[in-house]
Amino acid sequence: MKTNREWILRRRPEGPCVVDDFEYRESEFVNPALEPGHILVHNSVFLCAPTLRNWMDAPSNSLYPSIDLGAPVLATTAGRVLESTDDRFPVGTRVTMIGHWQKYDVVNSAVWPVRSVPEGQDLIEAMGPMGMNALTAYFGVTAVGRPLAGETMLVSGAAGSTGSVAAQIGKIMGCRVVGIAGGPDKCDWLINELGLDAAIDYRAGNLVEQIHETCPNGVDVFFDNVGGEILQAAVENINKFGRIVLCGQIAGYNESRPVQGPTNMMRFIYGSVRMQGFLLGDYEDELPRAREDMATWINEGRLKHREDVRTGFENIPTVYGEIFTGTNEGTLLIVTDEDAYATN
Amino acid sequence: MKTNREWILRRRPEGPCVVDDFEYRESEFVNPALEPGHILVHNSVFLCAPTLRNWMDAPSNSLYPSIDLGAPVLATTAGRVLESTDDRFPVGTRVTMIGHWQKYDVVNSAVWPVRSVPEGQDLIEAMGPMGMNALTAYFGVTAVGRPLAGETMLVSGAAGSTGSVAAQIGKIMGCRVVGIAGGPDKCDWLINELGLDAAIDYRAGNLVEQIHETCPNGVDVFFDNVGGEILQAAVENINKFGRIVLCGQIAGYNESRPVQGPTNMMRFIYGSVRMQGFLLGDYEDELPRAREDMATWINEGRLKHREDVRTGFENIPTVYGEIFTGTNEGTLLIVTDEDAYATN
Numbered sequence: 074m075k076t077n078r079e080w081i082l083r084r085r086p087e088g089p090c091v092v093d094d095f096e097y098r099e100s101e102f103v104n105p106a107l108e109p110g111h112i113l114v115h116n117s118v119f120l121c122a123p124t125l126r127n128w129m130d131a132p133s134n135s136l137y138p139s140i141d142l143g144a145p146v147l148a149t150t151a152g153r154v155l156e157s158t159d160d161r162f163p164v165g166t167r168v169t170m171i172g173h174w175q176k177y178d179v180v181n182s183a184v185w186p187v188r189s190v191p192e193g194q195d196l197i198e199a200m201g202p203m204g205m206n207a208l209t210a211y212f213g214v215t216a217v218g219r220p221l222a223g224e225t226m227l228v229s230g231a232a233g234s235t236g237s238v239a240a241q242i243g244k245i246m247g248c249r250v251v252g253i254a255g256g257p258d259k260c261d262w263l264i265n266e267l268g269l270d271a272a273i274d275y276r277a278g279n280l281v282e283q284i285h286e287t288c289p290n291g292v293d294v295f296f297d298n299v300g301g302e303i304l305q306a307a308v309e310n311i312n313k314f315g316r317i318v319l320c321g322q323i324a325g326y327n328e329s330r331p332v333q334g335p336t337n338m339m340r341f342i343y344g345s346v347r348m349q350g351f352l353l354g355d356y357e358d359e360l361p362r363a364r365e366d367m368a369t370w371i372n373e374g375r376l377k378h379r380e381d382v383r384t385g386f387e388n389i390p391t392v393y394g395e396i397f398t399g400t401n402e403g404t405l406l407i408v409t410d411e412d413a414y415a416t417n
Numbered sequence: 418m419k420t421n422r423e424w425i426l427r428r429r430p431e432g433p434c435v436v437d438d439f440e441y442r443e444s445e446f447v448n449p450a451l452e453p454g455h456i457l458v459h460n461s462v463f464l465c466a467p468t469l470r471n472w473m474d475a476p477s478n479s480l481y482p483s484i485d486l487g488a489p490v491l492a493t494t495a496g497r498v499l500e501s502t503d504d505r506f507p508v509g510t511r512v513t514m515i516g517h518w519q520k521y522d523v524v525n526s527a528v529w530p531v532r533s534v535p536e537g538q539d540l541i542e543a544m545g546p547m548g549m550n551a552l553t554a555y556f557g558v559t560a561v562g563r564p565l566a567g568e569t570m571l572v573s574g575a576a577g578s579t580g581s582v583a584a585q586i587g588k589i590m591g592c593r594v595v596g597i598a599g600g601p602d603k604c605d606w607l608i609n610e611l612g613l614d615a616a617i618d619y620r621a622g623n624l625v626e627q628i629h630e631t632c633p634n635g636v637d638v639f640f641d642n643v644g645g646e647i648l649q650a651a652v653e654n655i656n657k658f659g660r661i662v663l664c665g666q667i668a669g670y671n672e673s674r675p676v677q678g679p680t681n682m683m684r685f686i687y688g689s690v691r692m693q694g695f696l697l698g699d700y701e702d703e704l705p706r707a708r709e710d711m712a713t714w715i716n717e718g719r720l721k722h723r724e725d726v727r728t729g730f731e732n733i734p735t736v737y738g739e740i741f742t743g744t745n746e747g748t749l750l751i752v753t754d755e756d757a758y759a760t761n
Contacts, residue, residue, distance in 0.1 A: 127683060134653050136687035300682050309478050322682045334678035338644050338666045339471060341694035343480035348692045350685035 077102035078386050079145045080174035086129050089327045089397050094129070095146065095174075095390045102177045107158045110183035116152035116172060117410035118196045120204065121393045121401070125149070126326040145173040149205060151196040152178065153412055162187060167415070169199050174389055176409070186354050191364075196413045201404045202238075202371055202378035203364060205353055209320065210238035210296075211363045212356040214246070217349050218294040218318040222247025225288050227307055230298030231272070232259035234404035235320060239296045241267055241376050248294070251287045253280075253303060255399050267377060280306035291315075300324045300332045308335040308346075317348040327397060379403030421446035422730050423489045424518035430473055433671045433741050438473070439490065439518075439734045446521045451502045454527035460496035460516060461754035462540045464548065465737045465745070469493070470670040489517040493549060495540040496522065497756055506531060511759070513543050518733055520753070530698050535708075540757045545748045546715055546722035547708060549697055553664060554582035554640075555707045556700040558590070561693050562638040562662040566591025569632050571651055574642030575616070576603035578748035579664060583640045584613055585720050592638070595631045597624075597647060599743055611721060624650035635659075644668045644676045652679040652690075661692040671741060723747030 076099050083096040104113060124137070128147050132139040140147050150172035154162050159182045162168055170187040172178040180187065190199040201207070213235075220226045226243040230236040231252025240263070243250040251271045252263040260272035271287040273280070284292065284306055291312035297304050300322030311317065325332025340346065356363070370376035381401045383392045386409040395401045420443050427440040448457060468481070472491050476483040484491050494516035498506050503526045506512055514531040516522040524531065534543040545551070557579075564570045570587040574580035575596025584607065587594040595615045596607040604616035615631040617624070628636065628650055635656035641648050644666030655661065669676025684690065700707070714720035725745045727736045730753040739745045 133683075135681060135683040136657070137683065304682075313480065319682060319686050322686065325682075330680075332680065332682050334680045334682055336674075336676065336678045337479055338648075338663060338669075338676050338678055338694075339477075339479040339481060341692070342663050342666065343694070343696065345695045345699050346693070348685070349690070350682075350687070351689045352687065355689050 075102040075177065076100070078176040080389055082129060082140045082142055082144060082146050084142065085131055086126070086327075090126060090129060090390070090394060092390045092394075097387065104156055105179060107156055107179065108181075109158050110181060111158050112154050112162050112168070112180055112182050112187065113156040114150070114152040114168060114170065114172060114178045114180060115155050115410070115412070116150040116176060116178050117408065117413040118151040118200050119174065119389055119407040119409065120149040120151070120200050120206070121396045121405035121407070122149045122206065123321060123323045123326055123396050125393070126397070145175050148172060148174050149200075150174075150178065151190070151200050151413075159183065159187075162189060167196060167199070169196075169205065176386065186357070188360070192417045195416050197380060197382065197406060197408070200406055201380040202376070203367060204404065206234040206404060207238045207367060207378065208360065208363055209353045210235045211242060211367060212353060212359070213296060213318045213320045213351060214239050214242045214294075216356060216359075217351050218296055218316050220246055220248045220294040220316075223249075224293035225249045225251065225290055226294040226296065227251050227253065227284065227288060227292045227310075228296045228298075229253045229303045229307070230321065230323060231263055231269070233298060236296070236298050237263075237267060237403075238376065238378065239320070240269055242370075243294070243296070244268060245370060245375055249288075251284075253299075275303060281309045284310045294318065296320060298323060305333075305335050305337075308337050308340060311340065311344055311346055313344050315344055315346045317346065319348060319350040323397070381405045383407050385409065419446040419521065420444070422520040424733055426473060426484045426486055426488060426490050428486065429475055430470070430671075434470060434473060434734070434738060436734045436738075441731065448500055449523060451500055451523070452525075453502050454525060455502050456498050456506050456512070456524055456526050456531065457500040458494070458496040458512060458514065458516060458522045458524060459499050459754070459756070460494040460520060460522050461752065461757040462495040462544050463518065463733055463751040463753065464493040464495070464544045464550070465740045465749035465751070466493045466550065467665060467667045467670055467740050469737070470741070489519050492516060492518050493544075494518075494522065495534070495544050495757075503527070503531075506533060511540060511543070513540075513549065520730065530701070532704070536761045539760050541724060541726065541750060541752070544750055545724040546720070547711060548748065550578040550748060551582045551711060551722065552704065552707055553697045554579045555586060555711060556697060556703070557640060557662045557664045557695060558583050558586045558638075560700060560703075561695050562640055562660050564590055564592045564638040564660075567593075568637035569593045569595065569634055569656075570638040570640065571595050571597065571628065571632060571636045571654075572640045572642075573597045573647045573651070574665065574667060575607055575613070577642060580640070580642050581607075581611060581747075582720065582722065583664070585611055586714075587638070587640070588612060589714060589719055593632075595628075597643075619647060625653045628654045638662065640664060642667060649677075649679050649681075652681050652684060655684065655688055655690055657688050659688055659690045661690065663692060663694040667741070725749045727751050729753065
């Protein structure tokens, strides 16, 4: 007899989500008869992606999913396929996917993004340096922002899981890269470990001026994970033909109202500025090239990554809350099973 | 002896500009010794472009020029070259340009956009159906918005000089086109004269709902001349991979604060939405193709245009104010000289 473990969305969070917004459940699990194009996955790793917080809100006008109250929490997970009616993911395949905070997880792989993990890679690597945050950074920089060598690229949330990869890819592409982060320790890390050209502590004074000082030639590409005031300050420094990559808006994920947008539309017009949102899924066909580039850069030591690995299925909601307080150091993962470390 | 006539910016307008913000001056004009790359132009036509109002404000962070107090008003004009040190514009050439509210106007044609008017075209045509508003619409639709046949294109300020051309080009490209305008008469004109598929009177009820009703498949391309609440309402209806063309933000030109930007950045992200500003000058190299396309469409009767022609140099500030009250019908021009009607 199998026991399933799951975290249910009990109520919609008000502001930051807290443990009481969720309910832990155990129940007997019997393998279901899968409909066509479905997979049953045994999850071993859970990625704390900020955007999950959006999915916990009531349905809105923002084109993202809304988790039903009483349903398991929709989440970024990795695990091994136990049963399958999808030829792309036979039994035994290890996958990363949009699944749920569940040990045994049935997913419609025809609808939700599921990606197989290549042999030789464990699930930590597949969720970390080669994971969806890292790949999101790759496409955000190379396909959306498209910086040219010599240009100035500014990155918000630069010490975070996605931002740190975006910033380093900017360096690899020959840009002057400036990162924005919270606190002197993170700023030191950006400069001394990642090799960025400058770092801005957003808690340390006027942002518009700090950007102006660290980007004396203006900002050509702004890779934004934060939004709100930081986005506004970047717009005030954006150059003619500047590009703003909208990757995340973490400043507003815990707010009940939509995040404020930038207010200086005239600068967009006279600057011929392009602001563009994107999702990793838009570039599904180009994943092989991305993975090849990323693996090369990692092997050459040009792309550093750090994971902050925690354990215990029972701790998922508590650990998840940390991404909003910024106490994690690197990509925040929760490992719930030793299969996380298998490489085939 | 020549007498120059000019309108000087006497003080910065608060809200809508009024005649007292300007001062009329006459003075003896002696042809100056031109520096290299300059032209002396005798202006005969003045185009009332909404964006001039921005230029009357104090210097800001919005990348557009600010007219000095006591200087002649920077403006879109057309006339004939009287003296020249720029080989591209020999004496006798007729030009459209960013000049000034002046009869005799010295322009640095190496810095400011100047374009020659082809033989056979009078200056009304060069400022109207083939003018900068019309060409701006052309590039905004074809180069920035890039709608595909069968897509839905929404246009704000659709009865205006730029918007009416943008909307018709959308039809020519095979789109379903919906126009937003103020009042039932303009809406009737959009449907019955320009052949749009639907029209929205922005004064007649909830905009988000009106867009939803007239664009049941959502909005693929939004061509925005207005900004503010109209931009926000369009964002709430924008489709996956939608494009927002930022052409103008007339809703805020008379405001002392920057126009509000859209607040739903998450829809930009999950919708992979692109919002892009642009200026006609970005596409200077492609003007010949644009003019050819436009001339073909006009000759085929597929692109209609109306000009609202007024007269009298002394009336410039009064007439200019009408573009913000919407009492003009079509591209608002002020003719100050019979040379406006010459075709070579």
